Amino acid sequence: MARVAVVTGGTRGIGEAISVALKDAGYTVAANYAGNDERARDFTSRTGIKAYKWDVADFDACVAGIKQVEGELGPVDVIVNNAGITRDATMKKMNRTAWDEVLDTNLGGCYNMCKAAWDGMLDRKFGRIVNIGSINGQAGQYGQVNYAAAKSGIHGFTKALGQEGAKAGITVNAIAPGYIDTDMVAAVPPEVLAKIVARIPVGRLGHASEIARGVLFLVADEGGFITGSTMSINGGQHMY
Ligand code: NDP
Numbered sequence: 001m002a003r004v005a006v007v008t009g010g011t012r013g014i015g016e017a018i019s020v021a022l023k024d025a026g027y028t029v030a031a032n033y034a035g036n037d038e039r040a041r042d043f044t045s046r047t048g049i050k051a052y053k054w055d056v057a058d059f060d061a062c063v064a065g066i067k068q069v070e071g072e073l074g075p076v077d078v079i080v081n082n083a084g085i086t087r088d089a090t091m092k093k094m095n096r097t098a099w100d101e102v103l104d105t106n107l108g109g110c111y112n113m114c115k116a117a118w119d120g121m122l123d124r125k126f127g128r129i130v131n132i133g134s135i136n137g138q139a140g141q142y143g144q145v146n147y148a149a150a151k152s153g154i155h156g157f158t159k160a161l162g163q164e165g166a167k168a169g170i171t172v173n174a175i176a177p178g179y180i181d182t183d184m185v186a187a188v189p190p191e192v193l194a195k196i197v198a199r200i201p202v203g204r205l206g207h208a209s210e211i212a213r214g215v216l217f218l219v220a221d222e223g224g225f226i227t228g229s230t231m232s233i234n235g236g237q238h239m240y
Helices: 013-024 037-047 059-073 096-124 135-139 145-168 190-198 208-219
Strands: 004-007 028-033 050-053 076-081 127-132 170-177 230-233
Touching (some): 013 028, 028 037, 059 096, 127 145, 135 170, 170 208, 208 230
Parallel strands (some): 004 076, 170 230
16 A cells, blocks of 8 residues: 655645655655645645645644544655744844744644654554755854754754654654745845855755655655665755
8 A cells, every 4th residue: 555645835845846756656645734725726736636734833733634644545654844934034133923933833843743643653663754954954044043943953853753763663864955946935035045046056946856856765665774864955055
């Protein structure tokens, strides 16, 4: 039977590319999203992948979401924690809400989703978890204290949970994308983006499909010896 994969934030951007790549590779995919129903409906009609709406920052919603997916599609073997937001501001202007929202979604969401699926993975002695970090969690970024802290936290979370899953056949890895051509990056002012692209040795933004390719590699059944690692996919921008 096909393995079941849940991709958070799986209806747009990098998550959409991951959902489609997993489906094309034979996985049964559940694509989670937060609230953009129009984009989710369009995604499902184009791809045939069912979309599930819940907030990854809400623990009870994640537990209920995993339960619903398991009831409809079967036990969840793969989780890709991709959902993420930005609320950029310098420390001078960053209020507590901007801090909490980013930490609760980008890092809290990883805990919530892993916790909700963990016991089932332990029982079945198989699991593949991929957490989407960021180059800005590795290198820091002006105006992103909240985002850099959350994404940096993902890398520690990955190494710690990787140790816990190791004997139970569960791998936990991270991907740290560089700048990828999605709605999130389209929100960056053009003059700032031009300076960013000038610092990417490959000379362009990445494509979402180039992150999906890394996910496919990490979640493969044959990937049992790869755990606690971070794969940097950034066009050579940050060699870490
Ligand atoms: P987008 O903004 O294009 O898409 C974000 C997706 O996450 C959407 O599907 C959105 O749902 C979903 N989402 C946001 N908040 C929640 C939530 N609370 N619960 C459930 N789903 C949620 O982002 P990208 O594709 O650009 O980024 C994907 C991931 O990659 C993020 O974690 C981001 O931080 C990371 N990343 C991106 C980089 C880039 O250059 N683009 C670089 C490095 C890392 P909805 O459609 O309903 O809003």
